[in-house]
Amino acid sequence: MTAHPAERADPRFPDLADPRTFIDTDLPALWRTLRAEAPVHWNPPAEDRPGFWAVTRYEDVLAVYKDNRRFTSEQGNVLSTLLQGGDSAAGKMLAVTDGPRHRETRKLMLKSFSPRVLEHVGHLVRRRTQRLIAEVVARGEADFATDVADHIPINTIGDLMDIPVADRGKLVEWNNRTLSRYDEQDSQLEEWLARNEILLYFGELARERRRSPGEDVVSALATGLVDGEPLTEDEIVFNCYSLVLGADESSRMSSIGALIALAGHPDQWRALKTGEVSIAEATEEVLRWTTPAMHFGRRALEDVPLGDRVIRAGDVVTLWNSSANFDEEVFPDAQRFDLGRKPNRHVAFGHGPHYCIGAFLGRAHVSAVLEALRDQVAAVEIRGEPRRLFSNFVYGYLGLPVALTEER
Ligand code: HEM
Numbered sequence: 001m002t003a004h005p006a007e008r009a010d011p012r013f014p015d016l017a018d019p020r021t022f023i024d025t026d027l028p029a030l031w032r033t034l035r036a037e038a039p040v041h042w043n044p045p046a047e048d049r050p051g052f053w054a055v056t057r058y059e060d061v062l063a064v065y066k067d068n069r070r071f072t073s074e075q076g077n078v079l080s081t082l083l084q085g086g087d088s089a090a091g092k093m094l095a096v097t098d099g100p101r102h103r104e105t106r107k108l109m110l111k112s113f114s115p116r117v118l119e120h121v122g123h124l125v126r127r128r129t130q131r132l133i134a135e136v137v138a139r140g141e142a143d144f145a146t147d148v149a150d151h152i153p154i155n156t157i158g159d160l161m162d163i164p165v166a167d168r169g170k171l172v173e174w175n176n177r178t179l180s181r182y183d184e185q186d187s188q189l190e191e192w193l194a195r196n197e198i199l200l201y202f203g204e205l206a207r208e209r210r211r212s213p214g215e216d217v218v219s220a221l222a223t224g225l226v227d228g229e230p231l232t233e234d235e236i237v238f239n240c241y242s243l244v245l246g247a248d249e250s251s252r253m254s255s256i257g258a259l260i261a262l263a264g265h266p267d268q269w270r271a272l273k274t275g276e277v278s279i280a281e282a283t284e285e286v287l288r289w290t291t292p293a294m295h296f297g298r299r300a301l302e303d304v305p306l307g308d309r310v311i312r313a314g315d316v317v318t319l320w321n322s323s324a325n326f327d328e329e330v331f332p333d334a335q336r337f338d339l340g341r342k343p344n345r346h347v348a349f350g351h352g353p354h355y356c357i358g359a360f361l362g363r364a365h366v367s368a369v370l371e372a373l374r375d376q377v378a379a380v381e382i383r384g385e386p387r388r389l390f391s392n393f394v395y396g397y398l399g400l401p402v403a404l405t406e407e408r
Contacts, residue, residue, distance in 0.1 A: 004042045004044075004051060005042050005309070008044060009044050010038075010044075012033065012037075013030070013033075013034065013038070013041060013043070014030070015043065015046065016043050016054050016079075016295075016318065016320075016392065017043065017046070017049060017052070017079055017083065017392055018392065019390045019391050019392045020390075021392070022294070022391065022392060022395065023388060023390065027322070028326065028335060031056055031320065031322065031323035031326055032326075034054065034056040034320075034323060035056045035057050035323060035327060039055070039056055039057040039060060039307050040053060040054075040055055040060065040306050040307040040308070040309040040311075041053065041054045041055075041056065042054075042309075043318075049083045050083060050316065051316075052079070052082065052083065052297070052315070052316035052317065052318055053306075053309070053311060053315060053316065053317045053318065054295075054318050054320060055306065055317060055318065055319050055320065056320045056323035056324065056327075057307070057323075057324065057327055057329070058324040058325075058327035058329065058330045058347070059329070059330075060306055060307055061319045061320065061321065061323075061324040061347060061351075062324075062347065062351050062352075063306070064298060064306070064317055064319055065296075065319060065347070065350055065351035065352040065354070066351060066352040066353075067304075067352075068098050068099075068298075068352065068353045068354070069301075070300060070301050070302055070304050071298035071299070071300055071301065071304070071317060072098055072298060072299055072301055073095060073096050073097070073098055073298055073354060074087075074090045074091060074096055074097065074098050074299075075087070075090065075096075075299040076090070076096065076297065076299070076316075077095055077096055077296050077297055077298065077354070078295070078296060078297060078393050079295065079297060079316075079318060079392055079393065080392075080393070081096075082297045082298075082299060082316045082318075083316065089234075089238040089241075089242075092232070092234045092235045092238045092239075093235070093238035093239055093241070093242050094106055094109065094239055094242060094354075094357065095242055095246075095354060098353075101226070102353065102354075103353075104226045104227060105226055105231070105235070105239070106357065108220065108221070108224045108225075108226055108231075109217070109220070109221070109239065109243075109357060110357065111220060111224075112160065112216070112217040112220045113160075113357070113358075113360065113361075117160070118360050118361070118364075121156055121159065121160060121361065121364065122360075122364045122368075124156070124159060125152065125156050125361075125364050125365060125368045126364075126368045126371060126372075128151070128152065128155060128368075129148075129152055129365075129368035129369055129371070129372045130368075130371075130372045130375070130376070132147070132148045132151055132152070132372075133148065133369075133372040133373065133376050133377065133404070134372075134376060135147075136148060136402075136404050137376050137377060137404050137405075137406045137407075138406075140403055140404070140405075141383060141401070141402070141403045141404075142401075142402060142404070143399055143400060143401055143402070144256060144259050144400040144401075144402045145252070145256050145387075145397055145398055145399050145400045146398075146399065148255070148369075149252045149255040149256045149369075150172055150252060152251065152252070152255065152365050152368065152369070153247050153248045153251035153252055153361070153365050154168045154171060154172050154244075154247070154248050155168060156247065156361055156364070156365065157243055157244055157247035157248065157358075157361070158171075160216060160217050160243075161205075161216050161217045161218045161240065161243065161244070162214055162215075162216035162218065162219075163205070163218075163244075167201070170197075171198065171201070171244055171248070172248060173194075174194040174195075174197050174198050175194075175198075175244065175245055175248050175249055176249070176398070177190055177191055177193075177194035178191050178194045178195045178198065178245065195241075198241050198244065198245075199237050199238075199241055202218075202236070202237045202240040202241055203233065203237050205218055205240070206218060206221070206222050206233060206236045206237055206240065207233075209222040209223075210222045210223065217240075217243065218236075218240055221235075221236045221239055221240065222236050243358070246356070246357070246358050247358050247361060247362075249292070249394055249396075250292040250293055250362060250394070251292075251361070251362050251365040251366065252396070253290060253292035253389075253394060253395065253396025253397070254286055254287055254290045254292050254348075254362070254365070254366050254396075255365060255366060255369040256386075256396060256397045256400050257286065257289065257290030257292070257395075257396060257397070258286040258290065258366060258369060258370060258373075259369075259373070259380060259382075259400065259402060260382065260386060260397070260400065261286065261289055261290070261337050262373070262380055263380045263381060263382045263402075264337075264382075265337045268337055268338070268339045269380065271339055271340065272339060272370065272373070272374050273374055276340070277339040277340040279367045279370050279371050279374070280367065281339060281340055281341070281342065281344070282339040282340075282367075282370050283363050283366045283367040283370060284341070284344040284346065285337065285338060285339045285340075285341050285344060286339075286366050286370065287346055287348040287349075287362070287363070287366060288325045288331070288341070288344060288346035288348060289325075289337050290348075290395070290396070291321050291322045291325045291346070291348050291395065292348070292394055292395055292396050293321055293348070293350075293393065293394065294320065294321060294322040294391075294392070294393060294394065294395045295318045295319060295320050295321060295322070295392075295393065296318075296319055296321070296350060296354075297316060297317060297318040297319060298316075298317050298319070299314065299315070299316055299317070300312065300313055300314065300315045300317060301313060321347050321348060321350070322395060324347050325346045325347060325348060330345065331344075331346075348362075349362065373404075375407070376404075376406065376407050377404045377405065377406070377407055378405045378406060378407045378408070379404075379405040380402065380403075380404060380405075381402065381403040381404075381405075382400065382401070382402055383401040383402055383403050384401035386399065386400045387399030387400070
């Protein structure tokens with residue numbers, strides 16, 4: 001008996017491995033149909049890659065996230081690596097490590113994210129964001145992506161890791177190329193080269209911090225012990241890489257998405273401006289609404305029944321946050337952008353043992369943008385076509401021409 005219902009493509013469902021799907025398709029309609037008719041859907045193989053499962057209901061997504069005994073991250077946790085059969089950072093980078101090593105390394109990294117440090121960082125993020133928005137307001141027009149959002153998260157994580165300011169711009173550029181291509185023409189080779197640049201960069205920085213450690217996260221990784229032993233250079237470098245990658249792209253995409261959503265929903269913009277909704281509530285809804293990390297994934301280690309299917313040992317399973325966060329069973333009137341939504345138990349940061357280590361910072365970035373817009377901006381207007389990212393993983397925009405009118 002085959003676990004996979006069909007090896008042929010179902011014409012109702014586009015290929016979820018193809019980045020074009022996320023540009024060309026009515027995504028809310030696609031997720032709705034999948035949740036209703038094929039909640040554990042088999043995305044059939046193509047010439048250049050194997051097939052995989054796509055899980056779209058909230059409860060099923062949560063169940064797989066929680067279960068890192070039967071669903072491992074050690075053979076990749078996103079489509080690109082899972083479909084290649086593995087991740088070269090497996091067992092060395094937090095997100096693709098399981099078991100005791102994962103728990104211990106996570107503990108070590110979390111030490112650098114103490115409430116005292118985070119409170120200070122939160123303060124710096126708010127100050128930096130208020131300044132960036134003030135500059136745009138003074139000019140009247142800007143590209144919100146490149147003039148504002150690009151400068152916020154990289155500088156926060158840059159401060160936490162003590163990355164020289166002059167190097168931060170090139171890290172953003174490399175990040176864009178590793179996670180998601182600018183467009184269809186960009187090659188895999190370019191992605192690979194950019195990833196290599198980042199790893200080389202952190203290799204150098206880690207060696208420097210081992211020689212003369214400071215108070216930053218890179219020093220914590222370079223000098224910390226797990227099971228009484230220092231981390232290997234690979235572990236240090238891969239974890240630095242994942243911090244920059246995790247911190248930068250998703251937070252940027254949420255901030256840019258926030259502006260688009262606010263411009264398109266004047267009632268919600270008013271609710272934010274008048275204080276009818278708190279910044280904390282609004283931040284959660286922006287994270288749900290934008291869901292920048294569309295999916296994560298796992299490989300099954302044994303046969304597991306899920307919904308009306310059986311996932312077979314060895315199968316790749318993808319968890320679609322971008323569908324789960326709009327599941328009507330959990331979010332009433334899910335297609336409504338409602339800044340006061342309560343409760344709002346979205347899975348934008350995942351769930352379970354691999355729950356995002358930077359959730360506090362992600363929230364701090366989005367709330368700083370909302371706060372600065374509320375305080376300084378009277379009206380938001382989109383002035384041109386937003387430029388979409390080409391990716392099956394990150395949903396968001398690379399360019400967003402806007403006009404922001406000053407609050408008087
Ligand atoms: C894990 C999303 C911000 C670093 C995750 C996961 C999600 C996520 C969904 C779970 C991955 C999985 O289960 O395989 C987001 C979003 C963010 C954000 C939407 C912003 C809006 C950040 C920031 C950092 C960060 C600011 C860095 C400080 C990480 C790391 C992991 C992770 C290191 C792996 C944790 C583990 O495996 O234990 N993130 N993230 N993220 N994130 Fe974030």
